Amino acid sequence: MPKINRYVDIDTVEREAKKDYIDRHSPFIHCAATAKKGDKFAVIVKVGNEYSHPDDFDHYIANISLYSSETLVARADYVAGTLGGQGAKGQLEVTFNIVPTASKLNLVAHSYCTKHGLWESDPVVVEVTE
Amino acid sequence: MPKINRYVDIDTVEREAKKDYIDRHSPFIHCAATAKKGDKFAVIVKVGNEYSHPDDFDHYIANISLYSSETLVARADYVAGTLGGQGAKGQLEVTFNIVPTASKLNLVAHSYCTKHGLWESDPVVVEVTE
């Protein structure tokens, strides 16, 4: 409360509408499996994998947050219209470039839909080498 | 992951350091028990009740979010220094004035500490009358 919805593998979901609902709201983290300490490392967060979310004034993805363990790494905020606006659909996508210093990143992303609340990605572990 | 720490009544906690730790990180919602539909309604969110949090550059409360059920109502962001800066302690406090339209508000606040992550308040239910 607020509930944080967590992604579940949509291959395990039967109803098409539910697959769509879960997938289009969930943030997905795309990045390399390993990073080099002190080097720039790109973390892409994309909302939706196989499905797309509306970009309507009263129903859009308003922000994306990226955490590493308990730490907020970065957050991107949007108003409606970034993905084509009223009537359009799309997958919100942001690339945060970070420079890791710890030996491991435990990345998790959150996205916030103005109608359906908070969603959490699957975690992604990145090994950071010297 | 990120863990969301939830407030627990510190009267049930024995160790002084733990009482302090929990209290100073937790957001507390202060508002009237009832609101009038269409009228301005003040919701104060204050971080810490009996204890105060540092406002150091490397350790401060960076944001406060207010949700009603699954909906983000407002969020306030800060940089270090709002409460006196390096060496000072304080209770971050923001008043969001909202105009309720639903028949009930289910308020929950989150605060984010740059060292100790996300914290969630006790929920507060407000009856909204016509």
Place this chain on the structure above:
Amino acid sequence: MPKINRYVDIDTVEREAKKDYIDRHSPFIHCAATAKKGDKFAVIVKVGNEYSHPDDFDHYIANISLYSSETLVARADYVAGTLGGQGAKGQLEVTFNIVPTASKLNLVAHSYCTKHGLWESDPVVVEVTE
């Protein structure tokens, strides 16, 4: 570019529609003329003084920022619906409580309308005494 619209005294403006346009978009800072160093000091930022702004999905005030000289003190973000939602009008209002350490605050607020961009308040100088 983006243009920052600045408040002008609407008593100097003739056309009613223009008075309304300027007033309802402008943030106004309300606070005491003096503060005490190290004590909590309330700064209210209210968008609109004599006029009110729509809270429609495609036209609302999305954020309020408070600066002291070049420093960002705090920022509040909103989605549409805080002031009654579609069809309603209101004056967005937030109270930031800060603890001043400098001998003077040079406060300026910005507000952002999703249709009419950035607006800047009149500056407010606060003397901070020991």
Place this chain on the structure above:
Amino acid sequence: MPKINRYVDIDTVEREAKKDYIDRHSPFIHCAATAKKGDKFAVIVKVGNEYSHPDDFDHYIANISLYSSETLVARADYVAGTLGGQGAKGQLEVTFNIVPTASKLNLVAHSYCTKHGLWESDPVVVEVTE
């Protein structure tokens, strides 16, 4: 007030320290010269071109905003530590992917340094074709 510092071509600046100061604070927009209406279009905003900014707790780039004309497209917020943390330097970089619908984008980026305030990029015009 707050002053918005604007990038000036550092080739016209003589003092090395001033070149560094201007360059490391200024956001630079990198994107294609033309976009296709309805297609994803990547806008990279990078703070610093030839010089790098500290990522210290008391001195870092806290946010990047992207505007198209008067409209806020997206904003990214950071806490200190994204670029390697205390003692490290770097160029904060975010990629916002947007879907243009207008016939032209008039992009401008702002960055905010916790010590040296607001900085504005050179504008970038993007032609959007059908």
